[in-house]
C-alpha cells in the first residue's frame with residue numbers, strides 16, 4: 494500500500510471483484526448511516542435499542558452466552574458496530590487495507606448470522622449468509638489481483654508513515670460520519686407520554702390507527718368494545734416495521750414473515766421473531782386516546 498493509487502486499486506481488479514467492492518462498500522456505509530441516524534439505536538428506552546435487539550436474539554442464537562455478556566455494554570457495542578461499518582465501507586471503496594476490511598466485513602456478517610438471522614428458515618432468506626460469502630469472495634478476489642507481483646500483507650505496515658496516515662484518515666472519516674448522523678435524527682418533535690395518539694372519532698370501535706409513540710418509534714392502536722390497546726410496530730426479530738393485516742387479524746412483518754397476535758398480548762404466531770411484540774400503554778381520556 495506504500496504506492497497507493499485510488500485509480501489503480503480499481504483498475505487492477507477483475508470486474509467481479511469491482512462489483513462486489515462497490516456493492517459491499519456502499520452497503521456497509523449505508524448500514525452505518527442507518528444506525529447513526531436512528532434515534533432509537535443507542536437509546537435504552539427505545540424498542541430498537543441495540544441492547545433490546547441483542548436481548549431478542551438470546552432465545553435462538555447459538556452464541557447467546559456471548560450476546561448476554563454484550564448486553565451489559567450494548568451502547569459501547571453500538572458505537573463500535575456503527576464506526577466499524579463506516580470504516581470498512583470507506584476502506585473498501587477507497588481501496589485501503591482492502592483485505593483486512595474484507596475480513597472485517599466477513600467477521601461482522603458471520604456474527605450477525607449467528608445472532609440475528611440464525612432462526613431464519615430456509616437459510617437463504619436471511620441476508621447475512623450471503624454477505625459472509627460475498628466478503629470472503631472479495632477477500633480472495635483481491636488477493637488474486639496481485640498477479641505474480643508483490644502479495645500485499647493483510648495487516649497494514651504500521652511502520653510506513655503514509656500508510657498510517659491514510660488509515661488514520663479512514664478512522665477519522667468513520668467517526669465523523671457516526672457523529673454527523675446524530676444531526677439528522679428525529680427531525681420531527683416526538684410526542685410526549687400523555688399526548689393524544691388518536692381521537693375517538695378517528696378510532697371507532699373495531700378500528701386501528703398507526704401513530705408515533707413517545708420514544709419516536711412507530712406504533713399501532715386498536716379499539717374494541719372493551720377499550721383500547723396498542724403495540725410497537727418494531728418487529729422483535731430484526732426491527733422491520735410490522736403492519737396490521739385486518740383480514741388475518743395479525744401484525745405481520747414483511748421482512749421474514751413473523752406474525753404477532755394483537756388479541757393475545759402480541760404473542761408470536763409465525764416466523765422467526767423470538768419474543769412477543771412490545772405493548773404500549775394507552776387509555777381513553779375524554780374524547781381522545783392517550784399514551785400513558
Ligand code: FES
Pocket residue numbers: 728729730731732733746747748749750751764765766
Ligand atoms: S424483521 Fe425478521 S421477521 Fe420481522
